[in-house]
Amino acid sequence: MALRPIPDADADLSDSGFSGSVRDLVAAAAAMRKAGRAPGVLIGHSLGGAAALAAAGEIPEIAAVATIAAPMDADHVKHLLVGSLDEVIARGEAEVSIGGRPFTIRRWFVADLSAQDQESRIGDLRRALLILHSPQDATVGIDNATRIFVAARHPKSFVSLDGADHLLTSPKDVQYVAEIVETWASRYLPSGAPLRSDSQSGFVSVEETGEGAFQVEVTAAAARFVADEPVDVGGLGSGPTPYDLLAVGLGACTAMTLRLYARGKELGLDAVKVKVGHSRTAEGTDLFVRRVELEGDLSPEQRTRLIEIAERCPVHRTLEKGAAIETAAGEEPKAAVEQATQHARDMEQACGREG
Numbered sequence: 001m002a003l004r005p006i007p008d009a010d011a012d013l014s015d016s017g018f019s020g021s022v023r024d025l026v027a028a029a030a031a032m033r034k035a036g037r038a039p040g041v042l043i044g045h046s047l048g049g050a051a052a053l054a055a056a057g058e059i060p061e062i063a064a065v066a067t068i069a070a071p072m073d074a075d076h077v078k079h080l081l082v083g084s085l086d087e088v089i090a091r092g093e094a095e096v097s098i099g100g101r102p103f104t105i106r107r108w109f110v111a112d113l114s115a116q117d118q119e120s121r122i123g124d125l126r127r128a129l130l131i132l133h134s135p136q137d138a139t140v141g142i143d144n145a146t147r148i149f150v151a152a153r154h155p156k157s158f159v160s161l162d163g164a165d166h167l168l169t170s171p172k173d174v175q176y177v178a179e180i181v182e183t184w185a186s187r188y189l190p191s192g193a194p195l196r197s198d199s200q201s202g203f204v205s206v207e208e209t210g211e212g213a214f215q216v217e218v219t220a221a222a223a224r225f226v227a228d229e230p231v232d233v234g235g236l237g238s239g240p241t242p243y244d245l246l247a248v249g250l251g252a253c254t255a256m257t258l259r260l261y262a263r264g265k266e267l268g269l270d271a272v273k274v275k276v277g278h279s280r281t282a283e284g285t286d287l288f289v290r291r292v293e294l295e296g297d298l299s300p301e302q303r304t305r306l307i308e309i310a311e312r313c314p315v316h317r318t319l320e321k322g323a324a325i326e327t328a329a330g331e332e333p334k335a336a337v338e339q340a341t342q343h344a345r346d347m348e349q350a351c352g353r354e355g
Contacts, residue, residue, distance in 0.1 A: 018051065025055035033061065041185045045069060046140060046166065053148075054121050064128035064188035066181050069166050071140045072147040073118050122151040129156040130184050132177055139166035157184065212236035218245075246319075247276035250288055253315035258292070261309045261351040269306070270296035288319065309351060 029039050038061040044052030049070025056062045122129075129152045133145035149158055159180055164173040204220040206227070214229040215236055227245060229235030240248065251274040262269035273293040281287050292310050294303055310316070 018047065018054075021048070021051040022054045022058075025051060026058045029055075029059040029061070040064070040189050041066065043068070043181060043185075045168075047071065050118060053118065053125065056125060056127055057121060062127055064130070064185060065125065066130040066132065066185065067148065068132045068168070068177060069134065069137055069140050069161075070131070070144065070148065072144040072151070119147075119151050122148060123153065125152060128188055130181065131156070131158045132161055132180065133158075134161040134164040134166070136163060137166045212238070215239070243278045247278050247288060250274075250290065250313075250315050250319065251276040253313040254290065254292065254310050257313040257351060258294075258306055258309060261306065264351060267302055267306075268297035269294060312351070 025042070032038050039059065040061055041064045042052040042056050042059070042062055043066045044050070045068040047070070049067030050073075052065050052067060053070070056065045129148075131145050131148055131152075133140075133142055135142045145158060149156060161168075161173060161177065164170065168174050168177060204218060206216050206218050209215045209217050209226065212228065213234045213236075215238055216227050218225055218227050226239040227242065228237060228239040229241055231237040254274045254276075255272045258269070258272050261267075271294075273295075275291045275293075277289045279287050279289070290310070292307060294306055298306070
């Protein structure tokens with residue numbers, strides 16, 4: 001579950017207050033629990049990190065918390081109000097600049113911050129903790145990360161975001177943080193659905209999420225992700241499009257087929273990379289453009305043969321020949337009897353063991 005680092009520029013920072021943000025997190029977790037998808041990890045940036053630390057103890061399913069540029073104390077925000085705190089107290093509110101953005105701060109918001117006891121919460125957290133912070137953070141100093149780390153119990157980890165600013169305005173910093181958190185969090189999340197077995201049909205499940213006009217959640221074997229349409233056609237752009245997924249199927253099947261062939265022939269194929277794009281021709285027909293990159297100690301003849309094998313992959317043949325589609329309401333289509341193991345047999349046939 002992710003928290004926004006800082007509200008939008010035109011938002012009111014004191015709309016809900018720190019306590020309100022914590023209540024919102026607990027309520028969101030309760031809604032997810034009711035839907036059968038209780039969160040296992042909380043991730044928060046800046047004051048959102050402090051809220052994640054405060055809320056985690058009230059959400060029993062949370063196994064781990066990651067904070068990014070988080071203050072040790074919610075009260076830490078008051079140091080950003082230098083020159084404005086007297087105005088807040090006297091007038092009841094004032095506009096301040098945080099990270100170069102204007103926010104309205106109200107008197108009750110300041111009082112709410114002062115009432116928080118983060119050190120006790122962190123000491124009693126009893127969840128795995130990952131702290132990410134930049135030594136160059138000019139908004140929330142690195143000493144906050146030190147204090148959080150000292151207050152927390154093991155297991156706890158710290159990652160220095162050297163060179164990053166508070167808002168992670170560099171895309172490289174964002175990518176780095178995402179990769180670190182993803183790898184770390186995987187240790188504390190369930191492994192997901194079991195991989196397909198011979199008895200499974202190969203069905204995928206697609207269900208609307210209610211977000212945006214087109215977003216759907218896809219469940220396939222052990223994977224779960226969202227698919228969507230681009231922003232320019234009314235979607236959120238939050239995931240691959242349906243045609244992207246078709247291209248993925250072709251690319252994945254190509255790589256797997258080539259690997260199966262190379263292993264059977266004991267070729268020196270080190271790696272396969274397949275890129276697939278979709279477009280439509282002037283005549284209105286669909287065109288999938290596939291580029292296959294082969295790495296390894298391969299002769300020109302072997303490379304040529306592998307490209308020929310790529311043309312035999314089962315998904316390639318399906319797209320070329322077309323497929324019948326059977327649709328039924330409220331019951332499993334008869335195609336359920338075609339199990340995932342058939343695809344493996346198709347790939348072996350495509351490889352042409354005799355060739």
